[in-house]
Amino acid sequence: MKPPLRPPLFLVLFILLFPISVFLRSARAAEPSRIAPLTSRLPDGLYAEFTTPRGTVTAELFYTRAALMCVNFTSLAEGTRESKNDQPFYTGLTWYRVVPGFVMQSGNPGLRDTDALPRPVTPHFPDEFTPGLHHATAGVLSMANAGPDTNSCEFFITLAPTPRLNYLHSVFGQIIRGLDLLPQIQPDDAVSIKILRIGPAAQTFRADAAAFTTLSATAKKYAAAREPGPSAHFDDPQKLIPTEPPRAKNFNYKLANLERATGIRIVARLLAKSPPDTEGRKLNNYLRDLAEQLGVLQTGALVLYVADRDEWKLWIGDNTTAAFMGRPGTVKDFMQAGAFHTAKQALLTTAQTEGLAAYAAQKSTAPADTQPPTAQRLKLITDAVLDSLIFKLEQK
Secondary structure, eight states: OOOOOOOOHHHHHHHHHHHHHHHHHHHHHHOGGGSOOGGGGSOSEEEEEEEETTEEEEEEEOTTTSHHHHHHHHHHHHTSSOEETTEESSOSEEOOEEETTTEEEEOOTTOOOOTTSSSOSSOOBOOOOOTTOOOOSTTEEEEOOSSTTOBOSOEEEESSOOGGGTTTSOEEEEEEEOGGGGGGOOTTOEEEEEEEEESHHHHTOOOSHHHHHHHHHHSOOOOSOSSOOTTSSEEOTTOOSOTTTTHHHHHHHHHHHHHHHHOOOEEEEEESSOOOOTTOOOHHHHHHHHHHHTTOSSSSEEEEEEGGGTEEEEEEOGGGHHHHHTSOOOTGGGSTTSHHHHHHHHHHHHHHHHHHHHHHHHHHHSOGGGOOOHHHHHHHHHHHHHHHHHHHHSOO
């Protein structure tokens, strides 16, 4: 007679332990207070929690680096400065503008874009540009505006890297949780905002009318030219880049804002034809004279494009060469084939390649009957050249 079969040891253990595990799970479910809230796993800081039909997204707010923007946003979300129907101002919001691969925008309860309104929904206040805070990735939280110092209540989150928005819009946060949910957001999806204050510094961060007034009053205001022109930061006299939207005007704002925020002066000129050469001067001589005329001969930079030669030129002032190269230069560096000139040419070549790739991408995704104009090609290259130069010279 064969001995009876014994069940395997693992099966015996499973039969004995399974009811216990079920009981423990039931007990934990019945005692939710034992589960640490999600916020307890966030480091100390100031955060905004966006609740949408697609899920919850959390942004870190850069309240120590962009205090004015964070006071504005936090006070509108908490209702300490502006309210609407006895509720915090940011109540009843929707993502009223969603542009795939670009941005998603909100900030006006029951309204859409307010640029055309006779007065802002909430008071306009100055820009706040902080070196190192860039629109470098998807998930950047930034302020919408209609030009310099016209921030109000509208904000947006980037859906892709958008460096062309640097020094045009003020960055004040970054999505740290739920980034994968952003592409799922649909136009007119509802969104509610809850501010999370974690740690003593965030809990004592003042976000009220008094703090907003003080920071707004002390912020440096825009004082440069409002239009491109011979003495402005940017000029495109022959309108080589698109005029609708006014691209030259935005480039001028960008470069003027850079100088306002950092003291770094970059000027740029787009010319249809080579300058008159009646005295036999070369383009490099013209570049130097123009740099002197525009105040960047010794400190700062000049970008020049000449369309009939399809040629880009770059002037870096003597006092700016170390920032451009990342180190002090040597005599050998400044020789004709030295490292300084190689670095300038590398920047221009790389930027042109990036701009052409962006133009090709736009053409490939645009419908056949609405292809981007040829002028858009130069605009995208100009974006890449200026953004690359700003990144090199900006204080890290």
